[in-house]
Every structure is written in structure tokens, then in C-alpha cells.
Amino acid sequence: MPDRHQTKSKYTSDQRIPGAFEGETVNRRRFMTASAHTAGGVATMAFVLPSLAFAFGPIFEEHEQPWQDVGAVEEFDAKSYVPKTITIATGVGEAGKSTVYMRRFDPSVDKEPKDRYNDFIALSTRCMHLGCPVRFVPAAERFICPCHGGVYNFRGEVDGGPPVRPLDRFYTRARDGRVEVGPRFSVNREIKRFSPRDPGQALDGIGQYLYPSRPSIRKLPNT
Amino acid sequence: MPKLKLPAPPLPEKLNPLPKRPGAPKATPRETAAEAGVSVVDWVDERTSISGGARWMMFRKVPKGTNWFYTLGSATMFAFLSQTVTGVFLAMYYRPDAAGGAYESVRYISNEVFLGEFVRGMHKWGSSVMVILIFLHMARTFFFGAYKYPRELNWVIGVALLILTMAMSFTGYLLPFDQRSYWATIVGVNINGTGPLVGPYLSDFLRAGPEFGATTLARFYAIHMLLIPGILAALIGAHLYLVAKLGTTAPPWIKPQEPVTREEQA
Numbered sequence A: 001m002p003d004r005h006q007t008k009s010k011y012t013s014d015q016r017i018p019g020a021f022e023g024e025t026v027n028r029r030r031f032m033t034a035s036a037h038t039a040g041g042v043a044t045m046a047f048v049l050p051s052l053a054f055a056f057g058p059i060f061e062e063h064e065q066p067w068q069d070v071g072a073v074e075e076f077d078a079k080s081y082v083p084k085t086i087t088i089a090t091g092v093g094e095a096g097k098s099t100v101y102m103r104r105f106d107p108s109v110d111k112e113p114k115d116r117y118n119d120f121i122a123l124s125t126r127c128m129h130l131g132c133p134v135r136f137v138p139a140a141e142r143f144i145c146p147c148h149g150g151v152y153n154f155r156g157e158v159d160g161g162p163p164v165r166p167l168d169r170f171y172t173r174a175r176d177g178r179v180e181v182g183p184r185f186s187v188n189r190e191i192k193r194f195s196p197r198d199p200g201q202a203l204d205g206i207g208q209y210l211y212p213s214r215p216s217i218r219k220l221p222n223t
Numbered sequence B: 001m002p003k004l005k006l007p008a009p010p011l012p013e014k015l016n017p018l019p020k021r022p023g024a025p026k027a028t029p030r031e032t033a034a035e036a037g038v039s040v041v042d043w044v045d046e047r048t049s050i051s052g053g054a055r056w057m058m059f060r061k062v063p064k065g066t067n068w069f070y071t072l073g074s075a076t077m078f079a080f081l082s083q084t085v086t087g088v089f090l091a092m093y094y095r096p097d098a099a100g101g102a103y104e105s106v107r108y109i110s111n112e113v114f115l116g117e118f119v120r121g122m123h124k125w126g127s128s129v130m131v132i133l134i135f136l137h138m139a140r141t142f143f144f145g146a147y148k149y150p151r152e153l154n155w156v157i158g159v160a161l162l163i164l165t166m167a168m169s170f171t172g173y174l175l176p177f178d179q180r181s182y183w184a185t186i187v188g189v190n191i192n193g194t195g196p197l198v199g200p201y202l203s204d205f206l207r208a209g210p211e212f213g214a215t216t217l218a219r220f221y222a223i224h225m226l227l228i229p230g231i232l233a234a235l236i237g238a239h240l241y242l243v244a245k246l247g248t249t250a251p252p253w254i255k256p257q258e259p260v261t262r263e264e265q266a
Helices: A010-015 A028-059 B029-048 B050-058 B068-090 B101-111 B116-143 B152-174 B179-193 B199-207 B216-246
Strands: A068-072 A082-087 A097-104 A120-124 A135-137 A142-144 A158-160 A169-175 A178-187
Touching (some): A097 A178, A120 A178, B029 B050, B068 B216, B199 B216
Antiparallel strands (some): A135 A142
């Protein structure tokens, strides 16, 4: 009977494993090397993965946007805007506050469909070019941005300059004679509601697909 | 005990100290002190062999025609070192508190701390100096053709260093937390957001959420003083290693010399 161990194994000779028996593909040296690398990899991932998740977590966390009381129903009319201050981020003092311009819905001006969230129109002061604060100029009946010359008309639609879409808006509702401002939403040229986008991100044409909505901030469902 | 051999200064022969004559008096205290210093260095060198590396780094051959333009890289590195040192000391007084503490601490540095205005000014103006020097250094490399084979990888590392320096400028701009830095950061983050598909997520990452919030400033501070400086220092090390390894190029106006053959010499 021939000794099978004398034959040269093609695995061992090809792989040049030092100290290997004939035909052995996973010897002790290779096993130890693989275990040490695996242990090192596991130990590294044990701190790298949680740290990365920690840093990137806020992208997936939904941002709180509570309804905020901004004043009595009688304070607002349809002809001009009233500036109101709301809090958009807590814990940062003045930096977390923002101005909204508010008026009543006016059927002769506003062409978008009427629903329970737009008895009052609340425009964000964030310029849709790069996010500077716009100001309403009553004499011109326009919103004007100090940074790069963006101009918006009375409805917040772009009249001139670099902005890529109309001013963002907030949901509003009236409760017991008080007006409340809720979550923010973005609009395209037809004042159709979209989940909030950052300034500089167009919503017309393929813009809404190039700049997808994010898990961190959404409009109200079915609106 | 092996004695470290320091390179002799290139003095004219007459100025070179004469070797000691036999029977001369014993070493003066000054000579003993010098000897002690050499011994300490020697002790370290015997255990680390560091002098070889230092010699390799410091005593390189440079091509004919090397001129002042070749100092722009070192100048950039010294700007970085200045930013590092002033930044470390600014961090002793700075508080990354978005609810007013950050602005107050910067005001305190500028107005109350001894030499605070100077150190902060060094850091503030030094950042612009560093960016300008980087571009000059880059222009030198470009116009002298020093990015060509075999130095392409060093150009790539240099571009990474440029981008990281820009990221330093961007994150550092927010830290004083005054009106200018707040709005400039809003604008800068929104510019990041205009990148298609990934832009919205990138700006969410930078702000730690969809709005400029309580942790945005802390995030910028950590990126500015821990994350990027570490990567910058490591890449500067790689950049310098490649400079020493590959050598520098001659300026383009130095023509290659005809090789001298043995026949001509004879």
C-alpha cells in the first residue's frame, strides 16, 4: 500500500507555508495570524463604528418642531406682514431664534389651494440663495436680502437675484383665538409643499430629485 | 564609548582650531561642559540611531540653482506651527458655548488676557498668511515643473493639505461666534448643501441636524482643533518624507550639463 503522505500536495508547495505538513492549508502559523488580525479588526471596529455612528447620528434623528404661539388672531391682516419671533433651535439662546413674517390668507393674492394649515401665511426670513436673513420692505412690498441682492415679491416668490425658489413657509393654525406656527416646509414655483430643503437647493424640474428630503426634517404627512 | 561625530564647520584653514599638543593643560570647564552635552546626545543616539535620520533629513544634496522660492514650503510649515502653538494657547481660554459663552470668552481673550489680543491676532491673521503661502508654494511647484515624475504623489498630498487647510479656515471662522462668523457659517454650510444628492446630508452632518443648533459649535470646534490638525500633521510628515526621499528639482532655467566622459578628462 503506497504511503499517501509522501506525495507532494499542490496546495502546500504553491503557497510556500513555512513549517507546514504536506497537504496542510491552514497551519498553526496561518491560523494564529488570521486570529490576531481578526481580533485586531474586531477591537478597532468596536470603537470606530460607535464613534462614526455618534458623529453621523444627527443626520437620521428627527428635529423637534413644536407648535408655537405667536399672537392673537386679530393681530394679522391680509394687506401687510407682521414680524414674529419663533424658536427654531433650543439651547443656543439668541442664535436659535428666527423671524417669520405673517399675514392672513388673501384669496385675491394667494392662488394655492386652501386647507386647514394656511389660514395664515407665515414666511421664513431665510433667503433661498444661501440663507441670509431677508427683510420685508413695506414701501416696495418686497422681501430683500442684504447679502447678494435676492428679491422676493409679496407672496415670497422670486422677483430677482440669485435665489432658486420661493421663501420657505411654516404651517399655521388658529386655536382659541390664538395663532400658532408649526413645522417649516419648502415650496416650489407653484407653491406646492415639499419637505424642508436647505437654501440653494432648487425644487423645480429635477431639483427635487437632486436634493432629496432628509430624515432629519419632514413636512407634515399628506399636506 | 562611540562618540557622535558632529560635522566640522566649513571654516578657512587658518581659523580651524589646532589639535591639542601633548602635555597641554587638562580640559577647561567650558570644554568639559561641551563634552557633557555631546555625551547626552550620544547616549540618546546610541539607543535610537536618530542621528542617521537627522543627517539624512538635514544634509541633503540640492541641485544647482536652488533659490529663495524653495523656502515657500518651509514658510508654510512655519505658518502651520505658529497656528498650532497659538491655537493650543487660545484653547486654554476659549469656551465652545453657543448660548453666549463662546463670544464672551473670545471677548475676554481680546480685552482682558495678557497678550490675548496679540495671540488671537497671530492666529487670525496667520490663517490668511498660511493660505497665501500655500498658494505661492503651489505656484512655485507648478511653474518649476516639480510636480512631475516621480513627485506626483507629493503633489496629491499637497492638494489634500490645501483642502484640509481650507476646512480649517471654514471651521475656525465660526468659533468667535459673532454675527459675521454665524452668518458666514450659515452661508458656507448652505454652499456645501448645494452639492447634488449628498449635499443635503453633508450640511446635516456639519450642523448636527437640520438647523444650526446647540451642538453645531462644539462640532466645529472638535473638527477644528482635534480632527483636522491631526490629519494635517500626519500628511505634512508624509510630504516632508517624500521631499527628502526624492530630492528637490532644479529650476527650469538650469540646463542639464553634458555628461563628462573619461576621454575628455584625460
